[in-house]
Amino acid sequence: MTGQGRQTWLATLGLRLRALIGGLPRPTGRFNFHPQPYSIGDPGHGRDLANGIYDFSGFRIEAPETGIFDLPAQSDALSDAVQGFDWLDHLAADGTLMARQKAQDWVLTWVSRYGATAGQVDLTGRRLLRMLLHSEFLIDGMDDTQVSKLINSMGRQANQLHLDWGRTAHGLSRFEALAGLLFAGLCLEGLNRHVEPALRALDAEAQSWVDDRGRIPTRNPEELLHILCLLIWIEHVLAEVHRAPGVGVTEAIVRIAPVLRSLRHADGSLARFHGGGRGPEGWLDFALAQSGVRKLDPNPLSMGIARLAALRSTLMVDCAAPPPPEHAHLAHASALAFELTSGRRPIIVSCGSGRSMGADWQQVGRETAAHSTLVVNGHSQGDFTPTRRGQKTLPPLQNGPRQVWADVVESEIGKGVECWHDAYRRRYGLIHSRQLALSSNGRVLAGQDTLAAVTDSDRQKLTETSDGLHGMPFSIHFHLHPDVEVIPGSDGRVVTLALASGENWVFRHDGHRNLSVDPSTYLDGGDLRPIPAKQLILKGRLLKDAVQVNWSLAKDDETPQGIRDLVQDGASTND
16 A cells, blocks of 8 residues: 555544544535536636646646646646646636546545645635535536446535534635535435524624624635635525524625625726735625625725726725735735726736745745835835745734824815825834825726835934935835836836737836836746736935925826727636
């Protein structure tokens, strides 16, 4: 017996002993019903997988003769992607006979090789949920023996979750584990004893993780979307058996939906902050429609993100302190960073989460310079120091701003955001404040960035850390979506940004700084690899106690108010 086989045998034996001692149920070998396949993947990705092209977690491997569980162990992220069965969403989305046969082969290989005990318990929840959601797709064409093996494996995984779900981290991982347990209890004959404990635990998690204003501690909008989707799937699967979820679940849906609606850009994507991407295509609008909640968040800062909207334009600004270190393993050093979208076209963005591209790219996306905000002396707003040797998670963001203040106000041209943070105060004695105003017709974004030492001790710190007569260098970054074409002006003060829709936006500044067009990288979580992009950078030096930089971004006079945007998306999709 190989080492892996012995480990699987021992784990399975341990689970059986715990089941005997605890009196855990065993499935009868039949489904009560097949749930709807709520989790929808990317058919293009599914087509690649069916043809042996593995492209996820920052790795691309073309190996048509190699099964997914025989891929070389490139990283923990790749292993988690394989063991979590996210690929099953994509194969089911492709839906071809070839994709179905590939899915059946891989799932049955997993069952025979691992039984029910591969990976961490949070991966068990994700895997079991995918197996159940796509069970009808999977069993079509299987013989009775194969179906029995599949159901028995799912039953053992459900029993493992029943015993071990409390070991998962609070948040999305725990919701996935409990959702997998609940779906198994409802869909597999003989496991109904798992239903009530799962419902009680889901209620408790929804009440504790989602606060009374619909926020979660990680401040990750995409995580919040995935939680809302899980809660809605739970509502739907319970409705299939004429049951309703507990008050904790239903009230969490009511609290979350207005927050996500307020974090929705004009193009239907999410604000991309603190490890979250734009969200799987169509999921946000589907979840908001299914929630039945139509209102926006009445709070001016939804989960710490200010939103201004005017006709076709939306502006999002990160206006709150980062999550505490225990919840900051995906957090970004992004205070006062903003995003701007016009209709279906993102203009100003951050680099993104890089979630699907591996840990190195994820870390790149967390730095302050990867966001559309101000950077002092090339330093991020906080530190990313590993807390222990060999940890598998990304290092938490620490020593970030102690204070972040913001207010949504009336401005001369429309609505505005006034905000400041003190992340650079301890190191350099500097406060960064930013004023942004979006005109009432959505055609003009006016910005003012101020960097200042405001007290005697701040000025002393600035003097000690500055480079003599050369002062303190700073840069203001404006990352552009890959679909934006950059047309520099001749005087160095003006740059035209041409959108695929036909809109032209003109960037101007006060002329006292150096404006350059530099390379950037777009790292959206839904893309399979980094996409080259560009950024505008205003560079200057603080020579006294304070400096102020004025800039604007406005549609040119030739751009009509309404444009019929029929151009097919490019990099803005997840294809």
